[in-house]
Amino acid sequence: MDTALCKLYEAQFQAQHRHTALIAVGDFNSTNLKREVPNLYQHVTFPTRGNWTLNRCYTPYKDSYKALVHPPFGKSDHAAIFLIPKYKQTLKWEAPVQREVTHWTDQSMAALQDALDDTDRGSTDDVSEFTEAVVGFIGKLVDNTIPRTTIKKFPNQKPWLDKTICEALNSCTAAYNMGIINGNMDEYKSVAYGVAGW
Structure with a gap:
């Protein structure tokens, strides 16, 4: 167990890349990764096999995920875990x-x-x-x-996003959809290059 924790600690490169979205998931049995990497948080709070929490998910962000239990896949005797980000979009919690x-x-x-x-x-x-x-x-x-x-x-609206940019992006989407239907992506490429040139 100690050897495995040391290997995980050596493998994690968060010290060199502070803003990396590091996620460690797996069947940890009775091992506690937080012992070796104290700045990680565990998000699975329910038993995943019998009465034990063997499967875990660690991230550097406290309260970033909500874990839900699902039936096991196939012949597995471990519960499946569904992780949902707890982040609520600005558009949903701030009124326009x-x-x-x-x-x-x-x-x-x-x-x-x-x-x-x-x-x-x-x-x-x-x-x-x-x-x-x-x-x-x-x-x-x-x-x-x-x-x-x-x-x-709207709260998620960027100050530089004006009507002309919205119209250009909409025309790019329309050209892409049309290209998918007729199999000719030349019009889409032309419009996309025009938008990218901004």
Whole structure:
């Protein structure tokens, strides 16, 4: 048992790769891997053969898996273990939020440019005062000229993922599905290379 634990300890390379998702599973009998590698956590909490917990699953992440017992496979006398990640997606535990954004279009930018052209800029010797006045005035012009839209923002939505990227990804998926049906993947490759070029 000690020899086996030493071999497992030597084989585990977590010391060199701290962020590696290390998972050790198997029939450990009465051996406790945590004795040799204290930073591992055991996730199987029920008997897997008779009244003994022989089959175990170790990971470096506490409370990362929920283990469920299933009937043995074939002629095995060990229960099958089904591991479910306990991670709950951000999308499921955070509600979407609504926020107001400015909707920049060519027309609204032209209207803003016209408003700036028609403005008397005035003059002052104090640079700080002039800068504050200009920034405040431009902010007021933007508020009055550029239309605002209310959008729904989901918690798993990346800030760089806008409508054009979503449309490109959807067209890539559609081209792939069509290629699977007709056996010609040229259109998919063309679209995929375009998306990858971003």
